[in-house]
Amino acid sequence: MQKTIAEQNRIIHNLYGFANVLNSIEDFQKTLDYIISFTMDTLKCERISIMLLEGGILKIVAAKGIPEVVIRKTTISIGNRVAGEVILSRKAILAKSLNDIPYLDGTVRSEARSFISIPILYAGLASAEQPLGVINVTNKIDNIQFTETDLETLTYISNTASIAIHNHLNHLKLEKAYSESKAQASALAYQMTHDALTNLPNRTMFLDHLTVTLIDERYKNNTLSLLIVDLNSFNEINDTLGHHNGDILLQVIGERLKGMFEQPNMVARLGGDEFAIFIPCSGINDLPHIVLKIIETIEQPILLEGISLEVSASIGISLYPDHGEDPNLLIQRADVALLIAKKEKEVSKVYDQNLDPYNPRRLTILSELRHAIDNNQLILHFQPKVCLKTNGISGVETLVRWLHPQYGLIPPDQFIQLAEQTGLIKSITMWVLNDALLQCSMWHRSGTALKVAVNLSARNLQDPELPDYISGLLKKWCVHPDFLKLEITESTVMTNHKLSSEVLLRLSDLGIRHSIDDFGTGHSSLAYIKNLPVSEIKIDKSFIMNMITSKNDIHIVQAAIELGHHLGLNVVAEGVENKETFDLLAQLGCDEAQGYFISRPVAAPELINWLNESKWGLKVSQKPAY
Structure with missing residues (x-):
């Protein structure tokens, strides 16, 4: 009797510290091994196994006294054999007489004198018991049978172990989910920055690399070369041998060019049969050798459909x-040089402003642009955006036009870049902001609560006076900051990332929201957007306009939508030209749409008429003014 009491005291003492030790172990396998060793020591058994449930199947994850081959091969489905019956019934089995259990397999029946099989049940606070697995113990030492006291002890062990096992399993699930999410993000990043056909960097990644290199101090005083390579007669090859062989040709050429250059050089496919190559530290004197090497590499014969082709390039x-x-x-300008090379039937051409066919008119426009504001030649057009969930107008984008006395209505892409290069962009942007907020205020006073978006350039984001100027305009025209959105391209932030970010943060502190325009075509889709105070991305129309006919564009758009939502951003699609694209964007979960299917950009009076007559409803705002 004295020995029995001592043994009971030993067990009670051990059980008291079991939970504390178990909770201190961080490694899952070490946790299972500790449960095994503690149980064997406490119950004095010959064999023990822990089986965990995975996909409806029990598998041994830790054991002692059992051959390795048995551990590897043992799988039990729910309801089968002893362990499967225990999981199904959620009740322990204490076997004192093996003949009373008809579903014992031959191995257990021949080797077991007595055993206990008990379920591992996790009881959460807000849910029913969750079966995690089974603990099996076999044969007490010295031929003693297991008792009800042993069952009670093992029940305590199982209940305590269930918490640790449940926590570890949850941790493993979280690690797996994180790993899968990281892999998906990596795949999305690759898809957004690489050409699907050739696996070369696409225009986005090429511009990103080019921009980063240009601001790198190591190359600040060096001449850098940018080459655009265009395959001659590619369309004829496509038409003659089919698009499949045309794709093979592009893949072969892309692989050859890639093999010629290493970092920090970069080879990219810009689209079609155009490749771009960026070479730091290469001046004009190095170009003949580089061009010759590229041409010789491209002109190596390629076998397509049994035909040996020698492709030339410009x-x-x-x-x-x-x-x-x-x-x-x-x-x-490399494109301009390429056009001249093709026109003059030369292998290569370096850009020459005297040969630039666009240059004369640009000089004329530049000289007259200085007087456009003073002469009241700038006008604003507005293009509505529609919420895809409500089909209501969610706001308008402000677009500046130049009503030139000689050339008529000049779109912004023909003078904004010139304005940026000369510094006139500040005056133009100030004028646009003032007139846009004035118009917004007039709409609000007439009962039309429209939000306006205004585009900012790289120079604007480097202007530390911009936040104070906009703040003054908001007060002047009594417009709430929530009704102004500022659109920036990814490339604008890269010009001076530190200063641009500071200006954006100050504007954000005013309550003004920011949108990344032309998303997917700029310099830093993934590298910088996560660190900017933006609330929205606008997917570039080049991806939207071909969605109906291009699966690749659909995948890119879907990836951009998912990426935007993952970052907590509103997603807008530009360039929506038809109902099919509009409906597809809604199915993909895009938030807003903008394009000619909804409305072309129109002047303010025409916009009000359109709002009154169109099928699109106006989303009513709660705060039309201060």
Whole structure:
């Protein structure tokens, strides 16, 4: 009797510390191993196993006294054999007489004298008991049978262990979900920045790399080369041998070009049969050798449909800083050089402003742009945006036009870039902001609560006076900050990222919201957007307009929508030209749409008439003014 009491005291003492030790172990397998060793020591058994439930199947995850081959091969479904019956009934089985249990398999019947199989049940605060698995113990040492006291002890062990096991399983699920989410984000990032056909960087990534390199101090005083390579007669090859072979040709050429250059150089596919190559530290004297090497690489024979083809190419070249310091301008001027090379049937051409067919008119426009504001030649048009959930007008984008006395209505893409280069953009932006907020105030006073969006340039974001100026305009015209949204492109922030971010933060502190315009075509879709105080992204129309015919564009748009929502941002689609695209965007979960299917940009009086007559309702705001 004295021995029995001592044994009971030992067990009680051990059980008291079991939970504390269990909760202190961080590794899951070590937790299971501790449960095994503690149970064997407490119950004095010969064999023990812990089986956990996964997908309706019990598998041994920890054991002692059981051969490794048995551990690997043992799987039990719910309701089968002893462990499966225990999980199904959620009741323990204490076997004193094995003949009373008809569903014992031969191995257990031949080797077991007595055993206990008990379910591991986790009882959450807000849910019913959750079966996690089973603990099996077999044969007490010295041929003693298991008793009801042993069952009570094992019940305590199982209940205590269930909490630790449940917590570890939840932790593993979270780790798996995080890993999968990280992998999905990585896949999305790759898809957004790489060409699907060639796996080369796309225009977005190319511009990102180009921009970062241009602001890198290591290359500040160097000449950098940008080459655009265009395959000659590609359309004829496509038409003759089919698009499949055309795709193979592009893949082969892309792989060859990629093999020629290493970082910090970059080869990208801009689209169609155009490739771009950026080479730091290469001046004009290095170009003949580089061009010759590229042409020789491209002209190596390619076997398609049993035909050996030798493809030729034309190359347009621009140089930094000689031909510009803006990445888009460098590409534009390399494109101009490419057109001249093709026109003159030369292999390559370096940009020459004297040969730029667009240059004379630009000079004329530039000289007259200085007087456009003073002569009241600038006018505002407004393009509505529709909420895809309510089909109501959610706001308008403000678009400036130049009513030129000679050239007529000039769109912004023909003079805004010139204004940015010369510094006139500040005066134009100030005028646009003033007139847009004045118009917004007039609409509010007439009972039409419309929100307006205004575009900002890179120079605007480097102006530390901008926040105070806008704050003054909001007060002057009695417009609540919530009714003004400022649209910026990804590239504008890159010009001076630190100063631009500071200006955006000050504007955000005023209560003004920001939107990333032309998302997917700029410089830093993923690298910088997460750190900017923005509430919205606008997917560029180049992806939207071909959604109905291009699965790749659908995937890109869907990825952009999911990415935006994952970051907590509102997502707007630009360039919606038809009902099919509108409906598809709604199905994909896009928040707002803008484009000619809804309305073209119109002047303020025409917009009011359109609002009164259109099928789109107006979303009523709660705060039309201060």
